[in-house]
Amino acid sequence: MDVQPDLDMRILSKPHCISAVKSAIEAMALAMGMKENDGADTALAVHEALANVIKHGYGNKPDQPIQIRVSYQTYQGRKAIQVVIEDESNQINLNEIKSRSLEEVRPGGLGVHIIQRIMDQVEYSHRGTGSGLRLTISKFIDPHPPRE
């Protein structure tokens, strides 16, 4: 069952819309009790995910829809902020979404790596509508797991 999100945003695939979402995510993360640096990193991960949707999913077309839902979740028994990003781009093979090796110093391909380094859960899936990608990312609010 889908959980009602705390924040539900719909934007068009325009680069300047990313900044507005980034600010909202950072504020939301802090409000949920995340440390300032982790909140900023979470906002960066969402920024990179949206930039990838615009660049790769929509080929820089500026009038395409993107939905961002933010919720306070329990993930692996710990409090976490979860962000679900959905687009309506052509469906791609999920195995094609790869983080590049950091041994290669070259421009490009950094976005996926940054998302994976920052977030505690990263899951790509196809939407059930025949088109579009869903990215579900979560980050623990408490960086340390509770002691056994």
Added chain:
Amino acid sequence: MAEACVISNSQKLEDGLAVSIGGEIDLIRSPQLRTELAEILDTGLERLVIDLTAVPFMDSSGVATLIEALQTQRRTDRKLILCGLQSKVKSIFEISRLDMVFTITEDLNTALEI
């Protein structure tokens, strides 16, 4: 409409140039930064110092632009030094482990001493 310059200030050095960048460097402004840096690097500077003190945020497109500039300099055995990274900018370099690849100094004065 012409894009506003990303490089806000420049200072001649004995062997190159120190430039200051201002504002957020993201998908919107990275192409302009790429153009401006390419024009500067075309002149064949022995050393380019990029002061990021006035950059509160940079995304991977900004980092990619700086990687291109670094590669241009290194191909010809020239130097590129970054300085004055704010916490969010420092963080993206650390996350992508590029803090080990670039020469980064605390501030402009330190960069000028290298």
